[in-house]
Amino acid sequence: MSHKYIIESGGTLQGEITVPGDKSISHRALMFASIAKGNSLINGILRSSDVLCTLAAMRAIGVHVEESTDGTMLVHGTQEFRQPREPIYLGNSGTSMRLLSGLFAGLNIPVELHGDDSLSKRPMKRVADPLCSMGFIVKTSPDGTAPIIIESRDQQDTIEDFNYSLPVASAQIKSSILIASLFSKIRTTIDEPSKSRNHTELMLRDFGADIRINGKEVTIVGGRELIAHDIQVPSDISSAAFFIVAASIIPGSDITLKRVGLNPTRDGIIHLLKQMNADITIENRLQSGSEAIADIRVRHSPLKGITISPEYVALAIDEFPILFVAAACAKGKTKLRNAEELRKKESDRIHVMAEALEKMNIKVTEYDDGIDITGGKLKTPNEALYSHDDHRIAMSLSVAAMATQTGNLTLNNVETVESSFPNFHLLMQQAGMNITLK
Structure with a gap:
């Protein structure tokens, strides 16, 4: 209606x-708490339809999240994930689609991500291309839009250290690459034409990731386990x-x-x-x-x-x-x-x-x-x-x-x-x- x-x-x-x-922080808090060791309490999380799409996506891969009447969420971090039973619908949330592409690629979880008519018109090749350059198998529609399809790859594949210059300043593309890098012992360096929002870098550091920020350049070394961290949004x-x-x-x-x-x-x-x-x-x-x-x-x-x-x-x-x-x-x-x-x-x-x-x-x-x-x-x-x-x-x-x-x-x-x-x-x-x- x-x-x-x-x-x-x-x-x-x-x-x-x-x-x-904050919507950007809410998305990231759910994702990082889900893959961290231990339980994280998130207070003040935005309960919008975009963020609820991210919550549903994390539950679809086996993450247990408890919601309280006071608005807090207790996220039980895990390292045991399952393949979703069906494609994951992300509504109108471009942040969910782009960041989850990096997360699911890094976790080697085969999945299809799709959205509403508006999201299905937005450019997604810009996030799929760098992920493919890292050795992941990520496909879009022929027009470079959603749905995004992530396929499993041979776990023996070796991803070498990765350097990437963003064609446009984009926190979503940068974040997708950083998140995908968490799960392999590689060094990833991203350079931006101008500084975009840095919630991903700051929060990953709070969760214990090996990440360094130097002006418009961000470097992360994967393979380090994230540790649960309480968040006030x-x-x-x-x-x-x-x-x-x-x-x-x-x-x-x-x-x-x-x-x-x-x-x-x-x-x-x-x-x-x-x-x-x-x-x-x-x-x-x-x-x-x-x-x-x-x-x-x-x-x-x-x-x-x-x-x-x-x-x-x-x-x-x-x-x-x-x-x-x-x-x-x-x-x-x-x-x-x-x-x-x-x-x-x-x-x-x-x-x-x-x-x-x-x-x-x-x-x-x-x-x-x-x-x-x-x-x-x-x-x-x-x-x-x-x-x-x-x-x-x-x-x-x-x-x-x-x-x-x-x-x-x-x-x-x-x-x-x-x-x-x-x-x-x-x-x-x-x-x-x-x-x-x-």
């Missing part, structure tokens, strides 16, 4: 908000971003987002908004394992357009749809280039956001690798808008609708929001947005 949001313009955001746990900065931008552009807003992950490879959105004159204060900094956590206070402030430096593209790749909304409300022009990767997400995020913002009275120019947005006054369009089955588009346009001066916006096909931010509309209602799910 199709779902839609009805958003009324106006309102202000107030109070203290705790957004759900911080709030997801990608989810917090919708509230940060909303409070920045809505007059009278003043909110504090509690215990948000501020990993320096994920905080590009904070730096970019501060360049745009956002009033953001970082408070109560602390460490949880290898991850930085803090409270983020945001108050309304007039924004200005900026030219986004290339080094911030990988650091804010998931936050650009909502950043485009900030740009639409800023004085002057915001320019983005070197971001062609945005066209290969759950939707073509450059085109979809450009199309929607134009309907809301904003001047936009598209480029192959970016966009120019000239700020103005957002107006409610005369027609319903569509999420294009992209959760970040749905949440970004909801914030844009709140910033319009008058009227109600209908936003269709928002059910994919459950993939990353369950009950988004309820938390936005709590903060002060007039939003209804139908």
Whole structure:
């Protein structure tokens, strides 16, 4: 059944908000706890449809996970895995598909991974190719998309030390290679064109892996047993971003987002908004394992357009749809280039956001690798808008609708929001947005 949001313009955001746990960390915590020796307690895990797909995949290969009413999960690590009885369905989760490809290849578990229509259009050859170069047997469709088929290989095959230069900065490809390397006594070195998020490296180190980070180069030596490690999952900065931008552009807003992950490879959105004159204060900094956590206070402030430096593209790749909304409300022009990767997400995020913002009275120019947005006054369009089955588009346009001066916006096909931010509309209602799910 199709779902839609009805958003009324106006309102202000107030109070203290705790957004759900970090999706990237939740995926990795489940995977690494499953293959570690001993039992790991994961607290604050995101119970979104994407993460639940990873949980189901781990159970399909024989991992025992206990779920408690307080939201914690106790993962019983094992080294005895079984072949899944049937293909594993991963819904809309690109993270699950790419990281599990490396995990199942490394474990030598024959399996087929498939997903929904949206996931089945996303490029998977980019992860299959390096895994094949390592000696694994990983196949995609003729178009280089899902399903991904992992075949068993002769255990006597020797994989030599492996060096790989990523063609694009991608935490998912990097992570898939690192995870596959865990199970053989090889040295794997990966070089990135620019730094992508490093949750895999930090968490593997917490679990005891032999991993070294040197700038944009990561080296791992496999063959070392992972040891159980308890994890506190911080709030997801990608989810917090919708509230940060909303409070920045809505007059009278003043909110504090509690215990948000501020990993320096994920905080590009904070730096970019501060360049745009956002009033953001970082408070109560602390460490949880290898991850930085803090409270983020945001108050309304007039924004200005900026030219986004290339080094911030990988650091804010998931936050650009909502950043485009900030740009639409800023004085002057915001320019983005070197971001062609945005066209290969759950939707073509450059085109979809450009199309929607134009309907809301904003001047936009598209480029192959970016966009120019000239700020103005957002107006409610005369027609319903569509999420294009992209959760970040749905949440970004909801914030844009709140910033319009008058009227109600209908936003269709928002059910994919459950993939990353369950009950988004309820938390936005709590903060002060007039939003209804139908």
